[in-house]
Amino acid sequence: MIKMSKSFGKNPAVILEKIRESLDRLNEKMEIFIELQKHERKQDFIVQDLPEALDVMTLLSLPDHLRKTAVSICKLGHATAEEVAEQTKRARAVESGYLNQLVLMSYLQKERKGRKAYFYVEK
Amino acid sequence: MGRIIVIHSYKGGTGKTLLSVNLAAAYAKEGKRVCLLDLDFRAPSLQSIFRLGGSKYWLNDYLNGSCEIGKVLVDYTPECECNGNMYVGLANPATEALRDMSAKDRKWEMRALGRLLSLKNTVLNDMELDYLIYDTSPGLQYSSINAIVSADVVLVVSTIDRSDVEGTTRMVHELYDLFEKKTAILMNKVPCEFLSTQLERDSVIKRFESTHTLPVLKVIPCYCDVLRAGGSKIFVRDEPEHAFAKHVNDIALKIDSF
Numbered sequence: 001m002i003k004m005s006k007s008f009g010k011n012p013a014v015i016l017e018k019i020r021e022s023l024d025r026l027n028e029k030m031e032i033f034i035e036l037q038k039h040e041r042k043q044d045f046i047v048q049d050l051p052e053a054l055d056v057m058t059l060l061s062l063p064d065h066l067r068k069t070a071v072s073i074c075k076l077g078h079a080t081a082e083e084v085a086e087q088t089k090r091a092r093a094v095e096s097g098y099l100n101q102l103v104l105m106s107y108l109q110k111e112r113k114g115r116k117a118y119f120y121v122e123k
Numbered sequence: 124m125g126r127i128i129v130i131h132s133y134k135g136g137t138g139k140t141l142l143s144v145n146l147a148a149a150y151a152k153e154g155k156r157v158c159l160l161d162l163d164f165r166a167p168s169l170q171s172i173f174r175l176g177g178s179k180y181w182l183n184d185y186l187n188g189s190c191e192i193g194k195v196l197v198d199y200t201p202e203c204e205c206n207g208n209m210y211v212g213l214a215n216p217a218t219e220a221l222r223d224m225s226a227k228d229r230k231w232e233m234r235a236l237g238r239l240l241s242l243k244n245t246v247l248n249d250m251e252l253d254y255l256i257y258d259t260s261p262g263l264q265y266s267s268i269n270a271i272v273s274a275d276v277v278l279v280v281s282t283i284d285r286s287d288v289e290g291t292t293r294m295v296h297e298l299y300d301l302f303e304k305k306t307a308i309l310m311n312k313v314p315c316e317f318l319s320t321q322l323e324r325d326s327v328i329k330r331f332e333s334t335h336t337l338p339v340l341k342v343i344p345c346y347c348d349v350l351r352a353g354g355s356k357i358f359v360r361d362e363p364e365h366a367f368a369k370h371v372n373d374i375a376l377k378i379d380s381f
Contacts, residue, residue, distance in 0.1 A: 053229040056236060056268040060301060067301065071272060075240050123234050 021115055028117065031097045052106045054121050069098040073108060078120040125156075125247040127255045128378060129274035133290030135261045137280040138311040138343075140168045141354065143258035145371040146378075148359040151205035153375070155253040158196065158210040158246055162270050163260045164224040167214035172354055173199060181215035183224060186235045192245055204360050210252075227265070236269045243273065262290075263298065271298065276378060277306040278340065281331075283313055288334060295335050307338045307381060309374065312345040340377050343370045 052058070054074065059067055072087045073079060081096035088095060099119045102108040109122045130143045140163070147159040160182060161169040180194040196210040203209040214220075227235070247255055257274070259267040271277055277299055281291045291308070299306040310331055318324045328339045349358070349367050358368040 053233045055229045055233040056265060056272055057229070057232075059272070060268070060298070064301070068303070071302065074236060074272070077237070077241075121233070121237070123237060 024115060028096060028100065031093055031100060054107045058107065066098055066102060069095060070102060070107065073099070073102075073119055074121060078118055080116050080118055084119070125251075125253045125255060126275040126378075127243065127247070127257065127273055129257045129259060129267075129270045129277045130280060131259045131267055131271065131277060131294075132261045132280040132287075133294055134282075134284070134287045135166070137261070137282050137287065139163075139261070139280050140172070140258050141349065142278075142280060142309065142311065142371065142374075143256055144169070144172055144357055145359045145368065146375055147209060147254070147256050148203060148205065148357050149368075149372050149375040150254050151200070151203050151207040151209040152359060152363075154206040156208045156251060157254040157256065158212065158250070158252050159256045159258065160212040161214040162257045162266050164214050164266050165221060165260045165264065167216040167221075168354070169211060169258065170213050170216050172357070173197075173202075173211055173213070175199070175211060175213065178213070181220070182212050183215045183220055185212075186238055188234065188238070192242060196246075207253075210250075224266075232265045232269065235266070236272060239269050239273045263294075268298065271304060272302055274304055276381060277304045278309050278374075278378070279306060279335075279337075280309045280311050281335075282311060283317075288331070292335055295337060305381065307340040307378075308332075308335050309340055310342040313342050315344045318342060318344050338381075340381070341370055341374050343367065 054070060059070055059074075062070060068088050068090075069084060072084045076083055076087065081099055082092050084099060085092040085095040099108060100110070103110045103119065107121070108119050111118050111120075128146070130139045130146070132139050143159060147157050150157040159169070161167050162182065164183065175197045178195060178197045180190045182195055184190045185192050185195050192212070195212045197212075199209045199211045200207075242255060246252055257270045259270050261267070279291055279294070279299070281287050295306065308331060310327065313327065317327055324342060327342050331339050331342075344366075346365075346367050348362075348365065352358075356362065358365050359371055362368055
Protein backbone atom coordinates (compact mmCIF):
# COMPACT_ATOMS: atom_id res chain seq x y z
CA MET A 1 0.00 0.00 0.00
CA ILE A 2 1.41 3.40 -0.96
CA LYS A 3 0.89 6.08 1.62
CA MET A 4 1.04 9.62 0.39
CA SER A 5 2.99 11.32 3.12
CA LYS A 6 4.61 14.66 3.47
CA SER A 7 8.05 13.06 2.95
CA PHE A 8 7.19 12.32 -0.69
CA GLY A 9 6.48 15.97 -1.18
CA LYS A 10 5.23 16.70 -4.65
CA ASN A 11 8.11 14.97 -6.41
CA PRO A 12 6.51 12.67 -9.02
CA ALA A 13 9.78 10.73 -9.47
CA VAL A 14 9.74 9.63 -5.83
CA ILE A 15 6.09 8.62 -6.05
CA LEU A 16 6.71 6.68 -9.25
CA GLU A 17 9.67 4.89 -7.67
CA LYS A 18 7.51 3.87 -4.71
CA ILE A 19 4.81 2.60 -7.05
CA ARG A 20 7.42 0.59 -8.95
CA GLU A 21 8.77 -0.96 -5.75
CA SER A 22 5.27 -1.91 -4.66
CA LEU A 23 4.52 -3.45 -8.04
CA ASP A 24 7.77 -5.43 -7.87
CA ARG A 25 6.80 -6.87 -4.52
CA LEU A 26 3.29 -7.61 -5.70
CA ASN A 27 4.71 -9.33 -8.79
CA GLU A 28 6.97 -11.46 -6.63
CA LYS A 29 4.09 -12.54 -4.42
CA MET A 30 2.04 -13.44 -7.49
CA GLU A 31 4.92 -15.50 -8.86
CA ILE A 32 5.04 -17.50 -5.62
CA PHE A 33 1.28 -17.97 -5.72
CA ILE A 34 1.37 -19.13 -9.36
CA GLU A 35 4.23 -21.50 -8.61
CA LEU A 36 2.42 -23.03 -5.66
CA GLN A 37 -0.73 -23.51 -7.70
CA LYS A 38 1.18 -24.94 -10.65
CA HIS A 39 2.71 -27.70 -8.59
CA GLU A 40 -0.29 -28.12 -6.28
CA ARG A 41 2.08 -28.79 -3.44
CA LYS A 42 1.00 -26.23 -0.89
CA GLN A 43 0.77 -28.94 1.71
CA ASP A 44 4.41 -29.95 1.18
CA PHE A 45 5.75 -26.57 2.15
CA ILE A 46 6.20 -26.25 5.85
CA VAL A 47 7.61 -22.88 6.66
CA GLN A 48 10.32 -23.33 9.26
CA ASP A 49 12.33 -20.87 11.29
CA LEU A 50 15.55 -22.85 11.03
CA PRO A 51 17.16 -23.23 7.61
CA GLU A 52 17.39 -26.73 6.15
CA ALA A 53 20.82 -27.92 4.97
CA LEU A 54 21.09 -27.70 1.19
CA ASP A 55 23.67 -30.47 0.90
CA VAL A 56 24.18 -32.72 -2.14
CA MET A 57 21.85 -35.43 -0.84
CA THR A 58 19.10 -32.81 -0.57
CA LEU A 59 19.96 -31.57 -4.06
CA LEU A 60 19.54 -35.13 -5.35
CA SER A 61 16.14 -35.42 -3.70
CA LEU A 62 14.74 -32.21 -5.21
CA PRO A 63 12.61 -32.27 -8.36
CA ASP A 64 14.62 -31.52 -11.52
CA HIS A 65 13.34 -27.95 -11.99
CA LEU A 66 14.24 -26.94 -8.42
CA ARG A 67 17.57 -28.79 -8.43
CA LYS A 68 18.81 -26.74 -11.36
CA THR A 69 17.96 -23.52 -9.54
CA ALA A 70 19.45 -24.75 -6.25
CA VAL A 71 22.73 -25.85 -7.86
CA SER A 72 22.95 -22.52 -9.57
CA ILE A 73 22.51 -20.56 -6.31
CA CYS A 74 25.12 -22.83 -4.65
CA LYS A 75 27.57 -21.83 -7.38
CA LEU A 76 26.71 -18.13 -7.34
CA GLY A 77 26.54 -17.87 -3.56
CA HIS A 78 24.39 -14.74 -3.35
CA ALA A 79 22.32 -13.85 -6.39
CA THR A 80 19.18 -12.29 -7.82
CA ALA A 81 16.62 -14.22 -9.87
CA GLU A 82 18.02 -12.50 -12.95
CA GLU A 83 21.56 -13.76 -12.25
CA VAL A 84 20.28 -17.30 -11.69
CA ALA A 85 18.24 -17.07 -14.92
CA GLU A 86 21.42 -16.14 -16.81
CA GLN A 87 23.03 -19.39 -15.63
CA THR A 88 20.07 -21.70 -16.13
CA LYS A 89 18.95 -20.08 -19.42
CA ARG A 90 15.39 -19.96 -18.13
CA ALA A 91 13.11 -16.93 -17.77
CA ARG A 92 13.68 -14.59 -14.82
CA ALA A 93 10.05 -14.94 -13.68
CA VAL A 94 10.38 -18.74 -13.68
CA GLU A 95 13.57 -18.57 -11.60
CA SER A 96 11.98 -16.08 -9.24
CA GLY A 97 9.16 -18.57 -8.65
CA TYR A 98 11.55 -21.47 -8.05
CA LEU A 99 13.80 -19.41 -5.75
CA ASN A 100 10.83 -18.33 -3.67
CA GLN A 101 9.69 -21.93 -3.53
CA LEU A 102 13.13 -22.91 -2.16
CA VAL A 103 12.80 -20.10 0.40
CA LEU A 104 9.43 -21.50 1.47
CA MET A 105 11.03 -24.91 1.84
CA SER A 106 13.67 -23.27 4.11
CA TYR A 107 16.59 -24.21 1.86
CA LEU A 108 17.33 -20.61 0.88
CA GLN A 109 17.27 -17.24 2.59
CA LYS A 110 16.13 -14.04 0.97
CA GLU A 111 17.03 -10.44 1.64
CA ARG A 112 16.17 -7.16 0.01
CA LYS A 113 18.70 -4.53 -0.92
CA GLY A 114 16.87 -1.56 -2.38
CA ARG A 115 14.71 -2.80 -5.22
CA LYS A 116 16.56 -6.07 -5.62
CA ALA A 117 15.87 -9.36 -3.84
CA TYR A 118 18.93 -11.54 -3.19
CA PHE A 119 18.81 -15.25 -2.51
CA TYR A 120 21.51 -17.24 -0.70
CA VAL A 121 22.24 -20.42 1.22
CA GLU A 122 22.47 -19.84 4.97
CA LYS A 123 25.82 -21.30 6.01
CA MET B 124 38.78 -20.29 -18.19
CA GLY B 125 40.21 -23.59 -16.94
CA ARG B 126 38.22 -26.75 -16.43
CA ILE B 127 37.51 -28.97 -13.45
CA ILE B 128 37.87 -32.66 -14.29
CA VAL B 129 36.55 -35.20 -11.79
CA ILE B 130 37.70 -38.82 -11.92
CA HIS B 131 35.10 -41.05 -10.30
CA SER B 132 33.96 -44.69 -10.29
CA TYR B 133 31.31 -46.91 -8.79
CA LYS B 134 33.74 -49.38 -7.27
CA GLY B 135 37.19 -49.09 -5.75
CA GLY B 136 40.30 -50.43 -7.49
CA THR B 137 39.32 -49.31 -10.98
CA GLY B 138 42.49 -47.24 -11.42
CA LYS B 139 41.15 -43.75 -10.67
CA THR B 140 44.22 -42.58 -8.78
CA LEU B 141 46.70 -43.90 -11.34
CA LEU B 142 44.72 -42.25 -14.14
CA SER B 143 44.35 -38.96 -12.23
CA VAL B 144 48.07 -38.72 -11.50
CA ASN B 145 49.08 -39.60 -15.04
CA LEU B 146 46.48 -37.30 -16.58
CA ALA B 147 47.76 -34.39 -14.47
CA ALA B 148 51.35 -35.27 -15.46
CA ALA B 149 50.34 -35.50 -19.16
CA TYR B 150 48.83 -32.01 -19.11
CA ALA B 151 51.83 -30.58 -17.21
CA LYS B 152 54.17 -32.21 -19.73
CA GLU B 153 52.23 -30.50 -22.53
CA GLY B 154 53.01 -27.19 -20.87
CA LYS B 155 49.69 -26.72 -19.08
CA ARG B 156 49.21 -25.43 -15.55
CA VAL B 157 47.47 -28.15 -13.58
CA CYS B 158 46.48 -28.91 -10.02
CA LEU B 159 45.63 -32.37 -8.69
CA LEU B 160 43.55 -32.72 -5.51
CA ASP B 161 42.99 -35.88 -3.48
CA LEU B 162 39.32 -35.86 -2.51
CA ASP B 163 39.34 -39.49 -1.41
CA PHE B 164 39.12 -38.78 2.32
CA ARG B 165 38.20 -42.39 3.11
CA ALA B 166 41.37 -43.81 1.59
CA PRO B 167 43.83 -41.02 0.68
CA SER B 168 46.52 -42.27 -1.69
CA LEU B 169 48.30 -39.37 -3.38
CA GLN B 170 50.59 -38.99 -0.34
CA SER B 171 52.07 -42.44 -1.07
CA ILE B 172 52.72 -41.51 -4.69
CA PHE B 173 54.12 -38.00 -4.30
CA ARG B 174 55.83 -38.35 -0.90
CA LEU B 175 55.51 -34.62 -0.38
CA GLY B 176 56.78 -32.94 2.74
CA GLY B 177 56.23 -29.34 1.69
CA SER B 178 52.93 -28.48 3.34
CA LYS B 179 51.71 -28.52 6.92
CA TYR B 180 48.11 -28.32 5.76
CA TRP B 181 45.78 -30.86 4.19
CA LEU B 182 42.66 -30.53 2.05
CA ASN B 183 40.78 -31.56 5.21
CA ASP B 184 41.93 -28.27 6.79
CA TYR B 185 40.75 -26.28 3.78
CA LEU B 186 37.30 -27.89 3.84
CA ASN B 187 37.15 -27.39 7.62
CA GLY B 188 37.67 -23.69 7.00
CA SER B 189 40.93 -23.61 9.01
CA CYS B 190 43.15 -22.46 6.15
CA GLU B 191 43.04 -21.13 2.61
CA ILE B 192 43.72 -23.39 -0.37
CA GLY B 193 47.08 -21.75 -1.07
CA LYS B 194 48.48 -23.23 2.14
CA VAL B 195 47.49 -26.75 1.10
CA LEU B 196 48.94 -26.79 -2.40
CA VAL B 197 52.49 -27.99 -2.95
CA ASP B 198 54.40 -27.13 -6.11
CA TYR B 199 55.40 -30.44 -7.65
CA THR B 200 56.76 -28.85 -10.86
CA PRO B 201 60.48 -29.52 -10.17
CA GLU B 202 59.89 -33.28 -9.66
CA CYS B 203 57.41 -33.47 -12.51
CA GLU B 204 60.00 -32.91 -15.27
CA CYS B 205 57.42 -30.98 -17.27
CA ASN B 206 57.11 -27.85 -19.39
CA GLY B 207 54.12 -26.58 -17.46
CA ASN B 208 53.30 -26.51 -13.75
CA MET B 209 51.90 -29.11 -11.42
CA TYR B 210 50.46 -28.46 -7.97
CA VAL B 211 49.21 -31.13 -5.62
CA GLY B 212 46.79 -30.97 -2.66
CA LEU B 213 46.70 -33.98 -0.36
CA ALA B 214 44.09 -35.52 1.93
CA ASN B 215 45.21 -36.37 5.45
CA PRO B 216 45.88 -40.14 5.66
CA ALA B 217 45.98 -40.29 9.50
CA THR B 218 43.40 -42.64 11.03
CA GLU B 219 42.05 -39.86 13.22
CA ALA B 220 41.46 -37.69 10.14
CA LEU B 221 39.65 -40.54 8.34
CA ARG B 222 37.42 -40.95 11.39
CA ASP B 223 36.82 -37.23 11.64
CA MET B 224 35.87 -36.92 7.96
CA SER B 225 33.43 -39.83 8.13
CA ALA B 226 31.57 -38.22 11.05
CA LYS B 227 30.74 -34.89 9.40
CA ASP B 228 27.13 -33.73 9.45
CA ARG B 229 25.01 -32.36 6.59
CA LYS B 230 25.70 -28.73 7.47
CA TRP B 231 29.42 -29.36 7.25
CA GLU B 232 28.99 -31.13 3.90
CA MET B 233 26.98 -28.15 2.65
CA ARG B 234 29.77 -25.76 3.62
CA ALA B 235 32.33 -28.13 2.07
CA LEU B 236 30.39 -27.95 -1.19
CA GLY B 237 30.56 -24.16 -1.04
CA ARG B 238 34.32 -24.27 -0.47
CA LEU B 239 34.82 -26.73 -3.34
CA LEU B 240 32.73 -24.56 -5.65
CA SER B 241 34.79 -21.51 -4.71
CA LEU B 242 37.96 -23.27 -5.99
CA LYS B 243 36.85 -22.37 -9.49
CA ASN B 244 37.66 -18.76 -8.65
CA THR B 245 40.48 -19.13 -6.15
CA VAL B 246 42.43 -21.84 -7.96
CA LEU B 247 41.42 -21.93 -11.62
CA ASN B 248 41.02 -18.19 -12.15
CA ASP B 249 43.32 -16.52 -9.61
CA MET B 250 46.19 -18.99 -10.12
CA GLU B 251 45.46 -19.04 -13.87
CA LEU B 252 45.38 -22.82 -14.04
CA ASP B 253 44.24 -24.77 -17.09
CA TYR B 254 43.01 -27.84 -15.23
CA LEU B 255 41.92 -28.78 -11.77
CA ILE B 256 41.73 -32.57 -11.43
CA TYR B 257 39.92 -34.28 -8.53
CA ASP B 258 40.68 -37.86 -7.55
CA THR B 259 37.59 -39.03 -5.62
CA SER B 260 36.23 -41.81 -3.41
CA PRO B 261 34.27 -44.50 -5.25
CA GLY B 262 30.48 -44.65 -5.04
CA LEU B 263 28.01 -42.21 -3.57
CA GLN B 264 30.20 -40.57 -0.94
CA TYR B 265 29.47 -36.99 0.09
CA SER B 266 32.93 -35.78 -0.95
CA SER B 267 32.58 -37.40 -4.38
CA ILE B 268 29.12 -35.98 -5.06
CA ASN B 269 30.34 -32.55 -3.93
CA ALA B 270 33.18 -32.91 -6.44
CA ILE B 271 30.75 -33.95 -9.19
CA VAL B 272 28.52 -30.93 -8.56
CA SER B 273 31.52 -28.64 -9.02
CA ALA B 274 32.85 -30.48 -12.10
CA ASP B 275 32.95 -29.34 -15.70
CA VAL B 276 33.76 -32.85 -16.94
CA VAL B 277 33.27 -36.18 -15.15
CA LEU B 278 35.32 -39.20 -16.21
CA VAL B 279 33.90 -42.43 -14.86
CA VAL B 280 36.39 -45.26 -14.68
CA SER B 281 34.92 -48.74 -14.96
CA THR B 282 36.27 -52.24 -15.38
CA ILE B 283 34.40 -54.99 -17.24
CA ASP B 284 33.34 -56.54 -13.91
CA ARG B 285 29.58 -57.03 -14.07
CA SER B 286 28.79 -55.37 -10.73
CA ASP B 287 30.99 -52.42 -11.73
CA VAL B 288 29.21 -52.02 -15.07
CA GLU B 289 25.75 -52.27 -13.48
CA GLY B 290 26.66 -49.85 -10.68
CA THR B 291 28.13 -47.39 -13.18
CA THR B 292 24.94 -47.54 -15.26
CA ARG B 293 22.88 -46.74 -12.17
CA MET B 294 25.14 -43.81 -11.29
CA VAL B 295 24.83 -42.43 -14.82
CA HIS B 296 21.04 -42.21 -14.44
CA GLU B 297 20.80 -41.39 -10.75
CA LEU B 298 23.72 -39.03 -10.34
CA TYR B 299 25.48 -37.58 -13.40
CA ASP B 300 22.28 -37.11 -15.41
CA LEU B 301 20.54 -35.38 -12.50
CA PHE B 302 23.32 -32.80 -12.27
CA GLU B 303 23.47 -32.51 -16.09
CA LYS B 304 27.21 -33.16 -16.16
CA LYS B 305 29.31 -33.68 -19.23
CA THR B 306 30.30 -37.30 -18.59
CA ALA B 307 32.42 -39.91 -20.37
CA ILE B 308 33.44 -43.47 -19.56
CA LEU B 309 36.99 -44.81 -19.34
CA MET B 310 37.08 -48.60 -19.52
CA ASN B 311 40.19 -49.70 -17.66
CA LYS B 312 41.94 -53.03 -17.01
CA VAL B 313 40.25 -54.66 -20.00
CA PRO B 314 41.81 -58.08 -20.75
CA CYS B 315 44.12 -57.84 -23.79
CA GLU B 316 42.45 -60.76 -25.57
CA PHE B 317 39.29 -58.61 -25.94
CA LEU B 318 41.28 -55.96 -27.77
CA SER B 319 43.62 -57.79 -30.11
CA THR B 320 42.09 -56.41 -33.33
CA GLN B 321 40.55 -53.05 -34.24
CA LEU B 322 37.24 -54.82 -34.83
CA GLU B 323 37.28 -56.20 -31.28
CA ARG B 324 38.22 -52.81 -29.82
CA ASP B 325 35.36 -51.14 -31.70
CA SER B 326 32.99 -53.83 -30.55
CA VAL B 327 33.97 -53.28 -26.87
CA ILE B 328 33.48 -49.53 -27.24
CA LYS B 329 30.11 -49.99 -28.93
CA ARG B 330 28.96 -52.42 -26.27
CA PHE B 331 29.75 -50.14 -23.33
CA GLU B 332 28.52 -46.99 -25.06
CA SER B 333 25.19 -48.70 -25.57
CA THR B 334 25.12 -49.97 -21.95
CA HIS B 335 25.95 -46.61 -20.37
CA THR B 336 24.39 -44.37 -23.04
CA LEU B 337 27.54 -42.26 -22.76
CA PRO B 338 30.66 -41.90 -24.90
CA VAL B 339 33.52 -44.27 -24.07
CA LEU B 340 36.57 -42.03 -24.26
CA LYS B 341 39.10 -44.82 -24.07
CA VAL B 342 39.45 -48.56 -23.57
CA ILE B 343 42.67 -49.27 -21.69
CA PRO B 344 44.03 -52.80 -21.59
CA CYS B 345 45.18 -54.42 -18.36
CA TYR B 346 48.98 -54.09 -18.27
CA CYS B 347 51.05 -56.31 -16.01
CA ASP B 348 53.77 -53.59 -15.93
CA VAL B 349 51.32 -51.14 -14.43
CA LEU B 350 50.23 -53.62 -11.77
CA ARG B 351 53.85 -54.58 -11.12
CA ALA B 352 54.85 -50.93 -10.59
CA GLY B 353 52.43 -50.87 -7.66
CA GLY B 354 51.88 -47.11 -7.84
CA SER B 355 55.58 -46.31 -7.61
CA LYS B 356 55.78 -44.83 -11.10
CA ILE B 357 54.17 -41.96 -12.94
CA PHE B 358 54.21 -43.62 -16.36
CA VAL B 359 53.79 -40.40 -18.35
CA ARG B 360 56.98 -39.09 -16.73
CA ASP B 361 58.99 -42.26 -16.00
CA GLU B 362 58.09 -44.40 -19.01
CA PRO B 363 56.65 -42.08 -21.66
CA GLU B 364 56.98 -44.74 -24.37
CA HIS B 365 54.87 -47.24 -22.43
CA ALA B 366 51.48 -47.98 -24.04
CA PHE B 367 49.68 -46.93 -20.83
CA ALA B 368 51.33 -43.48 -20.96
CA LYS B 369 50.28 -43.15 -24.61
CA HIS B 370 46.68 -44.01 -23.71
CA VAL B 371 46.70 -41.30 -21.03
CA ASN B 372 48.13 -38.72 -23.46
CA ASP B 373 45.35 -39.63 -25.85
CA ILE B 374 42.72 -39.22 -23.09
CA ALA B 375 44.12 -35.74 -22.34
CA LEU B 376 43.68 -34.75 -26.00
CA LYS B 377 40.18 -36.20 -26.16
CA ILE B 378 39.06 -34.33 -23.04
CA ASP B 379 40.13 -31.07 -24.67
CA SER B 380 37.82 -31.68 -27.59
CA PHE B 381 35.06 -33.30 -25.49
